[in-house]
Amino acid sequence: MDMRLNLPGLPDFSFRNPILTASGTFGYGLEFAPYGDLTTLGGIVVKGLSLAPRAGNPMPRIAETPCGMLNAVGLQNSGVESFLRDKLPKLPWRDVPVIANIYACDPAEFAELASILAREQGIAAIEVNISCPNVKEGGILFGQDAQAAARVTEAVKRVAGDKPVIIKLSPNVTDIATIARAVEDAGADMISCINTLSGMGVDIRTRKPLLANIIGGLSGPAxxxxxxxxxxxxxxxxxxxxxxxxxxxSAEDVLEFMLVGAHAVQVGTANFLRPDFSFRLVNEFTELLNKLGIADLEDYRGSLRT
Structure with a gap:
């Protein structure tokens, strides 16, 4: 079955199938190559990149929770130049879209990062993480303010050239639809959602938080x-x-997201449970479509009966 996704408004861009990996859960992609064929995935979203290397938050920064996990890794990465020099050339970017996820603290820095990546043939698209501290606006998150989210989107879009711009939204808002409309109006080519939910865990014996950062991001089935x-x-x-x-x-989960309107999905926490999970999911999704007699994904997408 041909599962290639041709995306509206992006005639020169497509995914081989709707199964992508989520930033921060699949390393730079190379770490998971021993567990499956990277070219069978719909796309590889690499871990968040910043202009300069980041050491991340102090340990402990991951804690298990019922049906999920908390993390406060702090966007540890080797910096964009190191990624382009040492990681990207080893990825099969000619055969599968490699999507760079970027992190910054103000629109100008986001634009600087995007301009570097826009020149790289091996980068298929840029995903913008707007769930980060807006230092110049009193420490709020870009993703929690429609105007701030739009400013970041406009700054990245101005320098992105022919690279599609994906804006990754935070669920920690009152009205996510308002933020989504703001970034679309500002030029976003795609939207990904959701990022993690804010959460915390504590140890009743030590009377300490489970994370050194105290608050982290909740992910997983929960x-x-x-x-x-x-x-x-x-x-x-x-x-x-x-x-x-x-x-x-599961493959059923993928179909649920498509039923409510998603064109594709990103797999995150499950990659920690099974490093071969995303590769297996591609095959399981195909089997599920055949079992249910779904021959046209576009016809199924967004067909929820309300």
């Missing part, structure tokens, strides 16, 4: 209902393609 709700609301609010993220652990 957040799937929230993610589905957000994707459904965003798909009803915008016309650009939407990529669903949050708690995907």
């Amino acid at each position: 957040i799937k209902p929230v993610a589905l709700r957000c994707v459904w609301q965003v798909c009803r609010a915008v016309t650009v393609p939407v990529i669903g993220i949050g708690g995907i652990t």
